[in-house]
Amino acid sequence: MLTCGCGRWMHTEGIEERTGEHGALQWFIRSECRGCGLKVGVDVPGEQAHGLVDRLLWTDEALHRLDRMPPYVAGLVREEVEQDIRRQGERVVTYETLLRPRTEKRIEWDPEAKQRLDRVPAAVRAMARIELERTAADRGLSRITVSLMEEIKTKYFGMSSVKRET
Numbered sequence: 423m424l425t426c427g428c429g430r431w432m433h434t435e436g437i438e439e440r441t442g443e444h445g446a447l448q449w450f451i452r453s454e455c456r457g458c459g460l461k462v463g464v465d466v467p468g469e470q471a472h473g474l475v476d477r478l479l480w481t482d483e484a485l486h487r488l489d490r491m492p493p494y495v496a497g498l499v500r501e502e503v504e505q506d507i508r509r510q511g512e513r514v515v516t517y518e519t520l521l522r523p524r525t526e527k528r529i530e531w532d533p534e535a536k537q538r539l540d541r542v543p544a545a546v547r548a549m550a551r552i553e554l555e556r557t558a559a560d561r562g563l564s565r566i567t568v569s570l571m572e573e574i575k576t577k578y579f580g581m582s583s584v585k586r587e588t
């Protein structure tokens with residue numbers, strides 16, 4: 423979370439999606455201090471923005487797309503997408519989130535498993551998450567656990583943090 427020079431937490435006001443160098447997604451995050459009125463804007467790569475956003479927010483682009491839907495559809499989409507974003511442990515709804523297919527079956531993450539996923543390098547995190555949720559869905563599991571992660575990691579990434587006796 424951003425702290426203002428006056429000592430208060432800064433409130434996230436909005437997020438714009440921008441394309442940075444090499445086509446990477448950049449977010450321009452606008453924050454404001456409600457104590458002294460100071461406003462700042464920070465340009466960061468999407469995957470590094472986690473601590474800079476203080477609550478569930480839609481990017482301007484995602485909001486714009488939602489605004490163009492018929493009101494009764496928009497209401498349903500908003501609810502469904504926000505539920506999905508919370509389930510994934512994310513905070514920001516992007517234009518791409520709206521296009522992402524949402525699974526019918528809700529798969530939960532054990533807190534330990536979620537913590538472990540957060541330590542996975544950003545470049546492979548999305549792939550790991552999809553692989554794990556797909557495997558869980560295939561097996562009819564409703565939860566992702568650390569032991570499932572270990573199994574998948576060994577199988578797909580050829581590594582394991584568990585030392586085995588040989």
Ligand SMILES: [Zn+2]
Pocket residue numbers: 426427428429430455456457458459460
């Ligand atoms: Zn301030």
